[in-house]
Amino acid sequence: MQFFGGAEINPSPPAVTASGNNAHMMYIFNRNGVCLLYREWNRPLHTLNAQQDHKLMFGLLFSLKSLTAKMDPTSVEKVNLGVPQLPGQGCSFHSFRTNTYKLSFMETPSGIKIILVTHPRTGDLRESLKYIYNLYVEYVVKNPLYTPGTPIRYELFNAALDQYVRGLG
Amino acid sequence: MAAVYSLYIINKSGGLIFYKDYGSAGRMDTNDSLRLASLWHSMHAISQQLSPVAGCTGIELLEADTFDLHCFQSLTGTKFFVVCQPGTQHMEILLKHIYELYTDYVLKNPFYEMEMPIRCELFDINLAQAVQKDRVVLLGR
Numbered sequence: 333m334q335f336f337g338g339a340e341i342n343p344s345p346p347a348v349t350a351s352g353n354n355a356h357m358m359y360i361f362n363r364n365g366v367c368l369l370y371r372e373w374n375r376p377l378h379t380l381n382a383q384q385d386h387k388l389m390f391g392l393l394f395s396l397k398s399l400t401a402k403m404d405p406t407s408v409e410k411v412n413l414g415v416p417q418l419p420g421q422g423c424s425f426h427s428f429r430t431n432t433y434k435l436s437f438m439e440t441p442s443g444i445k446i447i448l449v450t451h452p453r454t455g456d457l458r459e460s461l462k463y464i465y466n467l468y469v470e471y472v473v474k475n476p477l478y479t480p481g482t483p484i485r486y487e488l489f490n491a492a493l494d495q496y497v498r499g500l501g
Numbered sequence: 502m503a504a505v506y507s508l509y510i511i512n513k514s515g516g517l518i519f520y521k522d523y524g525s526a527g528r529m530d531t532n533d534s535l536r537l538a539s540l541w542h543s544m545h546a547i548s549q550q551l552s553p554v555a556g557c558t559g560i561e562l563l564e565a566d567t568f569d570l571h572c573f574q575s576l577t578g579t580k581f582f583v584v585c586q587p588g589t590q591h592m593e594i595l596l597k598h599i600y601e602l603y604t605d606y607v608l609k610n611p612f613y614e615m616e617m618p619i620r621c622e623l624f625d626i627n628l629a630q631a632v633q634k635d636r637v638v639l640l641g642r
Binding site for chain 2: 375377385388398400407408426427430432433
């Protein structure tokens with residue numbers, strides 16, 4: 333788990349590799365599993381209602397994290413499967429790919445989870461997720477009217493996010 | 502440049518029918534591998550539900566901090582997955598090859614009962630050879 337130094341609070345956006353809108357949707361969860369933000373750009377298929385969908389997504393990430401923590405072939409001391417772990421503890425994952433989409437995942441030290449679902453052939457998005465986290469810090473956390481743990485409803489943040497994600501290759 | 506840590510084969514209902522460790526740190530007992538296998542089975546199914554586009558067949562590659570997990574699902578629902586070093590190439594080919602070995606030495610074995618744990622000597626021998634080819638690099642360390 334990487335922690336972000338104070339020196340690069342607002343780095344320039346990572347280089348965009350290609351044009352075109354590859355992103356399907358994005359989620360931001362806090363450490364309690366509350367969905368703070370859900371953005372959708374291109375999602376033809378809805379199998380569940382929104383709330384069920386968010387719950388399932390959080391559950392998937394939670395379980396995949398405990399799976400990777402247990403499966404980690406490089407560490408000798410592993411906790412038992414299902415034991416809750418603090419953010420940054422244990423082996424986590426940064427993305428998975430299916431034949432129809434790629435999900436990139438980042439967890440911050442405070443337990444905020446940022447999930448971006450894109451086209452399966454998208455490259456490594458770890459830097460992009462860090463940039464999105466910086467947008468979150470700048471536009472949401474630094475907003476005095478924002479109460480932590482509540483859904484994010486800020487036009488400026490959404491606009492900045494849309495603009496950035498649209499440029500993602 | 503390949504280094505395989507372990508191989509799992511799970512049947513269509515998520516039960517572990519084959520597990521082989523090729524030198525990961527920290528021993529995992531039988532119960533742990535059984536739990537991991539069935540957990541993977543469920544995560545694979547959930548990932549299909551969350552797809553934004555129709556026609557999803559589940560996770561093919563999971564990139565964790567210290568390993569990659571490549572999964573191949575056969576048409577009958579049997580899942581093969583290998584845990585390997587991050588960035589290992591050609592794992593799809595290895596998995597397809599393992600599937601071939603499975604059909605040749607397990608399914609064609611008249612004493613093998615479907616969906617039950619695999620105990621076939623010929624499969625073990627040929628599997629060891631197949632993985633060995635990929636493990637030369639790791640052994641040289």
